[in-house]
Amino acid sequence: MMMVVLACVLWALGWWLNVRLANGPGSEQMAVKLAIPLIFGITILIVWELLVRGFGVNPVILPAPSSVISRMSGEGAILWADFRQTILKGALSGYVIGAGAALVVAVIADRSDFLTRGILPVGSFMAALPIVGTAPIFVKWLGSDWESKAAVVAVMVFFPILVNTVAGLKDTTVMQRDLMRTYGAGYWPTLLKLRLPAAMPFIFNGLKIGTTLALIGAIVAEFFGSPTVGMGFRISTSFGQLALDMVWAEIVVAALAGSALYGLMTLAEKRVTFWHPSQR
Amino acid sequence: MKSVVPVLSVIAAIIGFWLLAVIPMNMHLVADQAQRDGAVVMPDTPIARQEVSGIALAVKNPDLIPLTYDFNRPRLPAPQQVAKEMYDTIIGQRITSKRSLVYHGWVTLAPTLLGFVIGTGLGVLLAVGIVYSRVMDRSVMPWAIVSQTIPILALAPMVIVVLGSMGVQGLFPKSIIAAYLSFFPVVVGMVKGLRSPDAMQLDLLRTYNASKSQGFWSLRLPASAPYLFASFKIGISASLVGTIVAELPTGARAGFGARMLVGDQYGQPLVSWAALFAAALTAAALVGLFGLIERITLRRMGMQAT
Structure with a gap:
């Protein structure tokens, strides 16, 4: 009492x-x-x-923060191995692949007005779908190691980044593009010097949405099959052993990783889009 | 309306790519099956076939290509197979049947909607608190933003099991996850919306000697409507995703998530794919519904719907 x-x-x-x-x-x-x-x-x-x-809450229902912290300091090696498997191998490689593919597709689509008008609605529709449900399918196709997780993550982050990039590439005014033309700049100089920089606030918006999606995709996909290492694997097995402090320890790691990735993107955004009104 | 043709062409391109991908994806399985049925297949042992790619196998055995579109347990089902399975399970069954996707859809949709109502209700309340109380703003708002970077969705199955072990079952556990996921988008959007009236408008109300509650009901709340609807659309799709993930690895017997997993585990890929597409259609319908309500409401309020 x-x-x-x-x-x-x-x-x-x-x-x-x-x-x-x-x-x-x-x-x-x-x-x-x-x-x-x-x-x-x-x-x-x-x-x-x-x-x-x-x-006197049963630790199976809700462990105390102190036991979670002691678990984290005691099981550092396991947590690090899980972190490497899920975040570094699964989530990050998928994130890079998905983001890279989205940028390339967006630049290609941007060359034709027809494609842009087709891809924008389809892409924003796809971004609202429960893509994480494809996880069992990808695990079946690509096996249970990190490749299948990377694939799920890549598909999940692809659409938000694509939609934002396509919208961003359209965000230059006629006046700005005319100025580039008076400089005698062709398509590529205009793209690299004017339109991509102008699209950066939008691209970073998509990238930031993608960070959380990447972690979710990588962890959820591990529920459907994984080697005996990984955060999703650890969460579900620790749960089976009723070791809830371990589950919470993984949650803390996931939260730290998510915030760190998001913070990294925000930092990069500040450096790249220093000119934008929202950053000044 | 002018974007109908481009959208249709993009969709046609996706389906075309899908149709092409079906051949190499299923070729090995089809070849194995054809050999068991007595047909002559070019590399004549399964091990030799593993060495060549699906495309090469299709080139060597062109007569097997049509079979890839009608295979029973495909790695990648053809579009018309998925469409047929969806037709069979949505229209072909009584909606109370355990095989009907309408039944499973309702099992998923009910907690989604309940959770969404709870989540948005609490979200709006917290947003009002944040806008009117400096302490709430300073202490809760940073955490509301940080919490969006945490992959909490990955824990949905665990929450279900914990609540289940405490004796809470049925609609409610899934609703909690749906509520949680729609909560923060609504808080963040609503705070932005309630703060969107500028100093001039607030000053005008002050010259009218309007009270705080009058200011809230006649200026801040209407001004927040566009933001609220944007959050609604994010929140409802997040809620649906949350419910589906919650159903995935928890041994749930009904719902879209359960159907996806059942199809996967019992070697019935068509069931998984039909559930996946039905879930996509449901998400699209919900977002579309809110888009429609948004448009009607904003037009009646005299604002431009975006």
Whole structure:
């Protein structure tokens, strides 16, 4: 009971602190802006820990954060092997293949107005479909190692990136293109110096959508067949052994990987599209 | 309307590519089967056939090509086989039958819609909270954005099993996943929408001496409609994907996800493919429905539908 009361008190304390910080004089400072969500997150973690202990929640249903953390530090080697198999081999290679194919197809489609008008609706339609359902089919075709995961990921990220790139390549004004023509620039210089840079905000939008899809595709595809390593494999087998702290450890790794990939894309976007109003 | 012809040509090209791909994908299986039936196949042992590609095999045995389009357990079924299977299971069966895709579709659709309603409802509430409370904005909003980069969908099957072991079964566990997946797109879109009125419009309301609630109902809420509909379209397809993934590896007996897995495990690829396409049609219908509602609503509100 003490733990539960303590949890309530801590929750109130954290909230009060955030109210003070958010409405206080320094609320526009960078440090405070960072501190508020951090306090919120840490408060939730502590309250979670206290409630799990206080109510004696069965670890099969919800493990305490402390046991997840100890699992993560204890099983570092396994987590790293899973990370390499699923993220580095499956998700990243699929992501690169899918994104590369989407960019190439978009540039080709962009040469003809007819193709653009055909591909845009079909592509945005495909992007809304449950493509992850093709995972069992790909596993059957390409075997259970990372190639099938890469294929699922490639198909999943292909359509959002394609649609965004095609839309982005159309985002130059007649005036800008006329200017390039007065410089005597042909198709390729115009593409490389004007239209691709102008499309970058759109392309990065697609790439950022793709990061989460890539991780989802790689992990879900492993549920249908995988070698004895990989995050999806570990999640489903640990689950079978009722080792929920291991499942949560994999979730934390997946979350970190997802955020890191997304952050990397945002960073690259900032460097590449420094000229765009949204970045200034 | 002028994009009908291009769209149709792109679709025709995809189907054409599919039709071509059927030959090499199924050639080895067809050749094995033909040999067992007594036909003469060019490389005459299965092992020798493994050495050559499907295309080479088709060139050497042109008379087997038609068989690839009508194979019983193909690696890649031909379009007309999938269409026939879909016709048989959607129209050819009573909708209460366990073999009817309409029945399985409803099993998937019901939790999707329930979850979507819960998720969007909570999402709109949280968005209102974020817009009107500085603390909520500062502490919750960063996490709402970060949470979209987490592949939570991959955990859908586990959530089902955990809830199942706690005694929660039926519609509800799947709805929770659908709700979760539609929740954050709605929060993010709705916050953007509720903040979209500019300073001039807010100032005008202040000169009218409008109260906070009046400002909400007559300015912020209507202004958020286009954003809300955009989020709805993202949310409903995310919800459907979530429900299907939740059904995939959990031993569910009904639903699109279960059909995909059953077809895969029992060597009936046609069942999987029909379920896959039926799921795609359902997603398309849902997104299309929201697009239609969006257009009608925005037109009646005097806004341009995008």
